[in-house]
Amino acid sequence: MDITFDHVSFTYQAGTPFAGDGLKDVTTTIKDGSYTAIIGHTGSGKSTLLQHLNALLKPTTGTVTIGDRVITNETNNKNLKPIRQQVGMVFQFAENQLFEQTVAKDIAFGPENFGMASAEAEKQAAAMVDLVGLPQDVLEKSPFDLSGGQMRRVAIAGVLAMKRRCWCLTSRPLA
Numbered sequence: 005m006d007i008t009f010d011h012v013s014f015t016y017q018a019g020t021p022f023a024g025d026g027l028k029d030v031t032t033t034i035k036d037g038s039y040t041a042i043i044g045h046t047g048s049g050k051s052t053l054l055q056h057l058n059a060l061l062k063p064t065t066g067t068v069t070i071g072d073r074v075i076t077n078e079t080n081n082k083n084l085k086p087i088r089q090q091v092g093m094v095f096q097f098a099e100n101q102l103f104e105q106t107v108a109k110d111i112a113f114g115p116e117n118f119g120m121a122s123a124e125a126e127k128q129a130a131a132m133v134d135l136v137g138l139p140q141d142v143l144e145k146s147p148f149d150l151s152g153g154q155m156r157r158v159a160i161a162g163v164l165a166m167k168r169r170c171w172c173l174t175s176r177p178l179a
Contacts, residue, residue, distance in 0.1 A: 005071040005090060007034040007057060012066035014052055026052035029066070051096070058091035059084045089118055092166050098159030099152060107133070107150070107158050108143040114166040125165070132161035 014026040027049050034040045042050050055061040056068050059075050068075040070087050092114075094101065104110035111132055112125035120128070133143060136157040142150065147158050 005036050006069070007071075007091075008032075008067075008069040009053075009056070010067045010069070012056065012063040012068055014056070014061060015064045018064055026061075027056075027063075031066075054093065058088045058093060060093075089166070092163035094156070094159050094163050099147075099155035101159045101162070102147040102155060105146060106144055107138075107147050110147050110158060111143075111162045111165050114162055118166060128165045129161070132165045133158075135164060136161045 009030045009032050012030045013028050016022075016024045016026050030049075030053065042053060044050050052061065056063065056075070057070070059068070059070075059079065062068075062075055062077050062079055064077055066076075070091065073087055075087075102110050104113055108126060108129045111129035112122070115125040115128055116122060130140060130143060133140060138154060138157055138161070142154065142158075147155055150158065
């Protein structure tokens with residue numbers, strides 16, 4: 005599933021005295037199966053660009069094409085679930101994505117929310133904990149009792165558990 009940005013610009017608080025450019029005329033394609041790094045200084049638009057990958061933000065001008073779906077500023081917000089099932093995100097402060105009582109419940113939340121049976125989601129959570137290098141006993145702990153690095157790994161495990169075609173990790177290391 006290719007993702008294409010075609011002359012995408014995004015303005016925060018458009019139409020107000022506080023308007024500010026987040027992106028200006030971005031044109032690029034992220035090819036299916038590729039690894040893409042987006043680097044830049046603080047405030048250069050990296051996170052803004054990433055939030056367009058699953059329509060958390062919609063372009064002020066231009067188009068974002070995700071697979072065969074075209075996103076513009078006119079795109080209806082009610083029909084974005086299929087895109088969000090394809091593109092998962094782990095934000096810079098991944099620990100802010102955690103909210104459940106246990107690690108197992110947190111990792112299983114996304115798959116269950118998109119229709120996976122609870123028993124299967126629990127198995128998926130256990131497999132993802134292994135994948136991100138955490139011990140199985142962490143599954144019954146509160147995510148808020150973990151170290152920062154462990155919290156980030158749990159957030160990544162939650163995204164991986166949803167079996168996305170594309171996923172993004174923003175600019176903070178796992179350690």
